[in-house]
Amino acid sequence: MRSAREVAEVLLKALEDKDLQAGLDRSILNSIPLIKGTLKRNPYIEDLAKRVKKAKDEVLGNIEYYIDKTMDNIRRFKGVAHFAKTREEVYKILDEVVGSEKMVVKAKSMVTEELKVREHLIERGNEVWETDLGELLVQLDKSKPMHTIVPSIHITKERSAQLLRGLGFNGGVEEVREMIEFVRRFLRERFVKAHVGISGANSVDANSGAVILVENEGNIRHVTNLPNIHVSIAGVEKIMPSYIDAICQAMVQAANIGTYPPTYLSAITGPSSTADIEFIRLYGVHGPKELHIILYDGGRIKVLKEGIFADQLHCIRCGRCQLECPIWQLAGNMWGGEVYGGPMGVIWTAITEGVEKAAPLALFCLNCGKCKEVCPMDIDIPNMMSELKRYYHDIRTS
Ligand code: SF4
Numbered sequence: 001m002r003s004a005r006e007v008a009e010v011l012l013k014a015l016e017d018k019d020l021q022a023g024l025d026r027s028i029l030n031s032i033p034l035i036k037g038t039l040k041r042n043p044y045i046e047d048l049a050k051r052v053k054k055a056k057d058e059v060l061g062n063i064e065y066y067i068d069k070t071m072d073n074i075r076r077f078k079g080v081a082h083f084a085k086t087r088e089e090v091y092k093i094l095d096e097v098v099g100s101e102k103m104v105v106k107a108k109s110m111v112t113e114e115l116k117v118r119e120h121l122i123e124r125g126n127e128v129w130e131t132d133l134g135e136l137l138v139q140l141d142k143s144k145p146m147h148t149i150v151p152s153i154h155i156t157k158e159r160s161a162q163l164l165r166g167l168g169f170n171g172g173v174e175e176v177r178e179m180i181e182f183v184r185r186f187l188r189e190r191f192v193k194a195h196v197g198i199s200g201a202n203s204v205d206a207n208s209g210a211v212i213l214v215e216n217e218g219n220i221r222h223v224t225n226l227p228n229i230h231v232s233i234a235g236v237e238k239i240m241p242s243y244i245d246a247i248c249q250a251m252v253q254a255a256n257i258g259t260y261p262p263t264y265l266s267a268i269t270g271p272s273s274t275a276d277i278e279f280i281r282l283y284g285v286h287g288p289k290e291l292h293i294i295l296y297d298g299g300r301i302k303v304l305k306e307g308i309f310a311d312q313l314h315c316i317r318c319g320r321c322q323l324e325c326p327i328w329q330l331a332g333n334m335w336g337g338e339v340y341g342g343p344m345g346v347i348w349t350a351i352t353e354g355v356e357k358a359a360p361l362a363l364f365c366l367n368c369g370k371c372k373e374v375c376p377m378d379i380d381i382p383n384m385m386s387e388l389k390r391y392y393h394d395i396r397t398s
Contacts, residue, residue, distance in 0.1 A: 074209030109200025362388035
């Protein structure tokens with residue numbers, strides 16, 4: 001187990017990182033008023049959040065039933081359903097479906113970060129590109145996402161220009177518009193050539209197996225539509241009991257990051273198909289010919305049964321608790337585990353990397369309660385932080 005001193009050293013380093021500090025200041029200044037304004041203009045989001053929480057209670061209380069039901073319905077609509085208990089099982093599926101020497105385009109997704117999907121596929125000899133602009137910058141920077149929705153807040157425009165130069169960008173550091181145009185052209189070629197598109201899922205409907213994806217850039221549409229094969233990876237906690245509930249979850253998430261309505265909301269049920277000739281349904285038309293959906297456990301089911309961190313599985317990964325947390329405001333996701341950071345990230349670290357990893361992080365929680373106050377799912381993070389602090393104390397004094 002890391003000591004509190006080791007965590008403190010990382011936090012102090014974060015305080016000295018000028019780019020990170022500038023990025024955090026700008027993000028906080030811009031995001032919080034934007035989110036508050038969005039929620040004020042759309043007061044019904046609060047009711048939708050309550051509906052989503054109730055729906056999640058239903059699924060999390062009967063997780064095995066809902067996993068089976070989702071898998072049956074993915075198959076009913078001609079998708080290929082997979083269940084993976086561990087990271088190794090996900091890799092095995094990816095090795096079979098993707099293989100090697102393929103061009104792979106990826107949508108931003110925290111579960112694929114958790115699984116290190118990009119790194120694994122590159123290791124297998126594939127060419128892999130993140131297609132969310134922020135996540136592409138994180139890929140080029142070889143750093144970790146600094147926020148659940150806005151991963152590149154620690155990368156300034158100067159650093160962005162420098163990173164893109166490695167791909168052939170020759171514009172100036174002030175020319176953000178030019179950078180976007182460059183990335184648009186660069187990725188367009190890859191979208192067209194890609195064999196496989198990999199996405200996460202904002203939610204998955206148990207009744208149809210539909211994968212719901214929300215975005216603003218338009219890259220997810222290309223990732224999930226242009227390659228012959230689409231692979232979607234979702235934590236089992238993303239399952240929702242109905243199509244409407246699944247869409248509501250995406251809406252609540254978008255509103256709580258201040259981008260509501262989102263530019264694009266995609267609902268994908270099975271591979272592309274047509275019945276235009278004599279009503280005979282055939283699969284694989286303009287969109288993917290194969291759709292694989294991997295439902296990933298990764299310790300979540302055990303957590304549900306044990307109870308202590310089960311509340312966190314209601315999380316819709318809006319990242320609002322991060323933006324409002326006084327420690328995250330100073331250190332971003334440097335206060336966190338390998339992937340997840342901030343208040344939600346400390347608990348997700350306990351779930352995905354173990355309590356030993358998360359406990360020393362929890363010591364730096366001020367217990368101000370802001371994370372619970374703003375969380376649309378009313379997740380009791382302070383209570384779970386106290387459990388981690390207690391664990392740290394017990395281990396150190398036993
Ligand atoms: S814990 Fe709550 S506020 Fe934080 S990311 Fe999850 S749903 Fe959003």
